Every structure is written in C-alpha cells, then in structure tokens.
Amino acid sequence: MHIISQQGYIQQVSIHCVIFGYQDKQLKVLVPKLHFQGDFWALPSGFVYQDEDTDEAAKRILEDRTGIKDVYLESFKTMGKASRNSRNFLDRLIELNPNTLDDETKRREYEWFTRRFIGIGYYALVDLNNVVAQKNEIDESIEWYPVNAIPQMIMDHNQLVDEAIESLRADLDRKRVAFHLLPETFTMKEVQELYETILEKSFAANNFPKRVLELNVLERLKKKFTGAANKAPYLYRFPKQNESSVKN
Amino acid sequence: MHIISQQGYIQQVSIHCVIFGYQDKQLKVLVPKLHFQGDFWALPSGFVYQDEDTDEAAKRILEDRTGIKDVYLESFKTMGKASRNSRNFLDRLIELNPNTLDDETKRREYEWFTRRFIGIGYYALVDLNNVVAQKNEIDESIEWYPVNAIPQMIMDHNQLVDEAIESLRADLDRKRVAFHLLPETFTMKEVQELYETILEKSFAANNFPKRVLELNVLERLKKKFTGAANKAPYLYRFPKQNESSVKN
DNA sequence: GCAAAAGTGTTCCCTATACACCCATGG
DNA sequence: CCATGGGTGTATAGGGAACACTTTTGC
Numbered sequence: 166m167h168i169i170s171q172q173g174y175i176q177q178v179s180i181h182c183v184i185f186g187y188q189d190k191q192l193k194v195l196v197p198k199l200h201f202q203g204d205f206w207a208l209p210s211g212f213v214y215q216d217e218d219t220d221e222a223a224k225r226i227l228e229d230r231t232g233i234k235d236v237y238l239e240s241f242k243t244m245g246k247a248s249r250n251s252r253n254f255l256d257r258l259i260e261l262n263p264n265t266l267d268d269e270t271k272r273r274e275y276e277w278f279t280r281r282f283i284g285i286g287y288y289a290l291v292d293l294n295n296v297v298a299q300k301n302e303i304d305e306s307i308e309w310y311p312v313n314a315i316p317q318m319i320m321d322h323n324q325l326v327d328e329a330i331e332s333l334r335a336d337l338d339r340k341r342v343a344f345h346l347l348p349e350t351f352t353m354k355e356v357q358e359l360y361e362t363i364l365e366k367s368f369a370a371n372n373f374p375k376r377v378l379e380l381n382v383l384e385r386l387k388k389k390f391t392g393a394a395n396k397a398p399y400l401y402r403f404p405k406q407n408e409s410s411v412k413n
Numbered sequence: 414m415h416i417i418s419q420q421g422y423i424q425q426v427s428i429h430c431v432i433f434g435y436q437d438k439q440l441k442v443l444v445p446k447l448h449f450q451g452d453f454w455a456l457p458s459g460f461v462y463q464d465e466d467t468d469e470a471a472k473r474i475l476e477d478r479t480g481i482k483d484v485y486l487e488s489f490k491t492m493g494k495a496s497r498n499s500r501n502f503l504d505r506l507i508e509l510n511p512n513t514l515d516d517e518t519k520r521r522e523y524e525w526f527t528r529r530f531i532g533i534g535y536y537a538l539v540d541l542n543n544v545v546a547q548k549n550e551i552d553e554s555i556e557w558y559p560v561n562a563i564p565q566m567i568m569d570h571n572q573l574v575d576e577a578i579e580s581l582r583a584d585l586d587r588k589r590v591a592f593h594l595l596p597e598t599f600t601m602k603e604v605q606e607l608y609e610t611i612l613e614k615s616f617a618a619n620n621f622p623k624r625v626l627e628l629n630v631l632e633r634l635k636k637k638f639t640g641a642a643n644k645a646p647y648l649y650r651f652p653k654q655n656e657s658s659v660k661n
Numbered sequence: 662g663c664a665a666a667a668g669t670g671t672t673c674c675c676t677a678t679a680c681a682c683c684c685a686t687g688g
Numbered sequence: 689c690c691a692t693g694g695g696t697g698t699a700t701a702g703g704g705a706a707c708a709c710t711t712t713t714g715c
Binding site (some may be wrong): 352353354370371374393395396397398399 | 664665666667668669670
C-alpha cells in the first residue's frame with residue numbers, strides 16, 4: 166500500500182462508483198471484493214486530486230480499479246453525514262488482518278482514512294458484454310451482481326447503490342440514458358426488455374417502438390439474421406455523442 | 414470578519430443555498446448582496462464543521478444569513494470542477510475595496526478562501542409570505558428576485574440556480590414538495606397556479622383538484638369568505654410532517 | 662406448409678382537456 | 689336578480705394496453 170494521504174488529494178472528500186451493467190435481463194452492479202481476510206466488498210472508491218474535476222476523478226478511479234474507460238457517468242448523490250467514516254470497517258479489517266498496521270506510516274494512513282469523509286456518488290453505465298472488468302492488486306475479485314443480490318458492503322455503499330438505482334430510474338424518463346447499457350447494436354425487443362427490467366414494469370409491444378423511435382436518437386441498421394426460423398428483427402444503433410464506445 | 418480558516422471546517426467543501434419562494438404568481442429566489450463596493454451578489458454560502466452533517470450546515474447557513482429556519486431542504490447537485498474557486502471574484506472585490514487585505518490574518522484568509530472548493534448545492538422551499546428574511550452584517554441587502562430576473566452572481570451561482578430549478582421541477586412529480594412554498598392555508602386555485610408557474614404549463618381546472626387531492630396529503634378546512642361577491646373557495650392545509658411551519 | 666418470432670392494426674380504456682353549466686356569495 | 693368566480697358535469701381527443709392478425713424466416 167502506498168502513502169495515500171500525501172498525494173495531493175482534497176481532504177475528506179471521497180468518490181464512489183456504482184457501475185451498472187445489463188445481462189440476462191438483469192440489471193447488475195460491478196463490485197470488487199477486497200484482498201483481505203474477512204469478505205469485505207466495497208464500491209470502487211477513491212479521492213480527488215487538487216487539480217482534477219470530480220468527474221475526472223470518478224473516471225480515473227473507475228479505470229484504475231476495473232480497466233473500464235470511456236463510459237457514461239452521472240453524479241447522483243452526495244453523502245454528508247458527520248458520522249460518515251470508515252473506522253468501523255477498518256477496525257474490523259485490522260482485527261482480521263493483524264499485520265496491516267505494522268509500521269508508523271501505516272498507522273498514519275489509518276488516521277487519515279478513518280476521518281469523516283463526504284462521499285460523492287457516481288453511477289456509470291457500461292456495455293457489460295463488451296467490457297472486461299479487470300481487478301487490480303488491491304482486489305481479490307471483481308464481479309457482477311444482480312441488483313437484488315448484492316453482498317453486504319462496507320459503510321453506506323449498499324445505500325449508495327439503492328440511491329443510484331432510484332436516480333437511474335428517474336433519469337430514464339428525461340434522458341436517453343439507457344442505451345449506454347446495451348451493446349453497439351441491439352434489437353427493439355432488447356431495448357424494451359431493458360426498460361422493463363430497470364423500471365420493473367411491462368410495456369405494450371406495439372406502442373413501445375414508436376415511443377422510443379420518436380426520440381430520434383436511434384439509427385436503424387440492417388436486419389439481424391440469426392439463422393432462426395422466424396422473421397428477422399431490425400438492428401438499431403445509438404450513436405454516442407462525446408464518448409467513443411467502450412472497448413475495454 | 415472573524416478568522417474563518419481555523420474554525421474546524423472541512424477543507425475545500427462549501428455549501429450553497431438556493432432559497433425558493435412564491436409570490437405574485439412568480440417563483441422567486443432570495444439573494445443577498447454583499448456589503449462591499451462593487452455590486453456582488455452571492456447565494457447564501459458557507460462551510461461544514463467537522464462534526465456537522467452537510468444538511469445541518471445548510472440549515473445553519475440559511476439561518477445565520479437570513480434568519481429563516483425550519484424549512485424544507487433538498488440537496489440537488491455537487492459542483493466539482495477543478496477550476497472552481499473564488500479567486501476572480503475576490504480579486505475583483507479587493508480591487509474595488511482596497512482596505513480588505515490590510516493585515517496578515519486577512520491575507521491568510523485570502524489564501525484559504527481562494528482555494529478550489531467542491532460546492533454542494535441545496536435548495537430550500539419557504540413560505541415567502543410568512544418569512545421575514547433578515548440580512549446579517551456581511552450583507553448590504555437581501556432580496557427576492559423572480560427566477561428570470563436574478564442579477565449576475567459570483568462564480569457559478571447562477572448556474573446553481575438553474576440546476577436547482579430543474580431539480581425542483583423533477584421533484585414536483587415524485588414528491589409532494591410544492592406545498593412548502595405556500596402559506597399555512599391556501600385554495601386549490603393557488604395550488605394550481607403554483608404548479609403552472611413552476612412547470613410553465615397550464616392544467617385543466619376540473620381534473621387538477623382531483624389529482625392533487627388523491628395524493629391524500631391535504632386537509633380540507635372551512636371555506637374562505639373574502640367578502641367578494643362570489644362562491645367561497647375551500648381552504649386547504651398541508652400538515653407538515655417533521656418540520657414545524659415557518660414563523661420567521 | 663408450418664412453427665416461431667417480428668411487426669402492425671383494431672378496439673378498448675383511462676386520463677386529460679375544452680367547454681358548458683350550475684352554485685354560492687354579496688350587492 | 690345579477691355579476692363574479694368557484695366548483696362540477698359532459699363530450700372529445702390522445703396515449704397506452706390487450707388482443708388479434710399479418711409478415712418474414714428457415715426447415
């Protein structure tokens with residue numbers, strides 16, 4: 166572990182990333198498990214450099230921890246409780262990993278880490294099928310969990326996920342945000358299933374395409390011939406404005 | 414001016430309050446003007462004590478600067494640009510107010526104030542008719558401005574107001590938030606005009622009451638006899654859950 | 662031709678709007 | 689009884705859902 170407290174971070178502000186993906190008709194979140202004794206799960210988190218936008222910090226943390234870059238990012242909530250610190254978490258971690266605080270530097274790190282932090286929550290939308298998340302050295306594993314089967318995480322991270330889902334739902338109506346969860350090309354049925362999954366309600370199959378298409382953000386491509394003995398659906402593409410599409 | 418930099422604040426985090434009121438069928442924002450040469454308007458802003466929730470800080474700042482307390486508060490946006498600092502503003506202020514930096518303490522304050530700050534935006538909803546906003550000593554005046562006639566403020570404060578309005582509109586649908594802008598008792602027509610003002614669209618007069626009433630949050634009181642030669646409308650009350658209603 | 666899934670059309674229902682009408686109130 | 693504005697009923701339009709139907713595809 167490097168000396169984190171002296172790298173020019175803004176004090177007492179942390180960034181937390183809820184990374185959404187979509188697979189098997191389920192909304193999933195990418196959660197790393199820390200490489201320590203004791204089953205600690207935690208959202209990819211980090212701090213903000215003095216000369217860095219918080220948006221940039223979220224992107225950097227995401228890439229460092231998962232290898233994922235160039236994704237859609239949205240800040241959704243800032244957690245500001247005075248009691249918000251990682252002392253409970255770190256004490257439990259140290260209890261189960263006795264050699265963690267074996268020198269003066271690390272003890273100073275402990276003090277730094279366990280102060281009260283204001284946490285800025287970001288959610289990311291990625292194309293799970295195209296993205297290969299790679300754990301880095303501080304993680305034991307990194308896995309996609311369906312939103313209703315996320316392990317117990319440290320601090321308020323489970324609450325952050327809940328708030329992220331709520332924001333995602335609210336944003337679905339106003340912004341054309343959902344397409345970021347789909348692969349480069351997709352069928353209208355896949356779009357509908359995605360909306361039904363996230364909003365937990367079903368839509369009529371005849372009106373849904375009309376409503377989506379009149380957003381005027383989808384490009385219709387050629388049909389998708391799968392070899393199956395049925396009518397081939399059209400493929401659509403969501404031309405991404407700023408970001409290039411995600412290729413791990 | 415006291416020594417602000419040493420009072421146990423969280424470093425580089427600021428709070429900004431957009432205070433909404435409603436009067437004369439207009440949505441208004443309460444904006445103080447600083448007691449300095451040079452026409453500086455700025456949202457009521459401040460910092461967060463180490464042992465204080467950010468929500469508490471927003472409440473405290475609101476009360477210190479305006480005398481208003483016990484209002485509905487909602488955090489709506491966190492501004493995180495690396496370039497976000499008040500150096501331009503303060504340099505202009507010092508230029509126009511030469512005696513501002515006349516001792517060492519104040520010069521140190523200047524350094525503290527002009528660092529990069531992460532700004533947490535809150536909006537408050539108050540009953541403008543019942544609330545008497547009181548300027549404190551650092552303000553020259555404090556006034557209600559219609560949202561489309563707000564003076565040019567410092568830093569990104571105008572943008573904060575725009576984002577606050579957007580959030581307020583989005584929240585109107587999901588939460589029963591608007592009643593906080595009305596007096597203790599009000600007629601259905603007043604509710605409708607409020608919604609029409611904020612959302613900038615009109616509603617049919619027959620269904621609107623039905624939709625509002627089936628929220629089951631309003632209490633119908635006796636009729637309102639104004640002495641005018643017409644049918645007296647019913648008065649309604651919004652029983653506030655946690656907060657007591659605002660009396661300056 | 663047949664099965665499977667895509668895509669479309671018809672009908673129905675619900676909600677919101679427009680408009681008309683009735684009602685309470687005070688002069 | 690009349691003017692005023694609150695409140696309510698009726699007809700209509702639009703959007704979404706259910707259901708049935710047509711179309712495309714490969715065997």
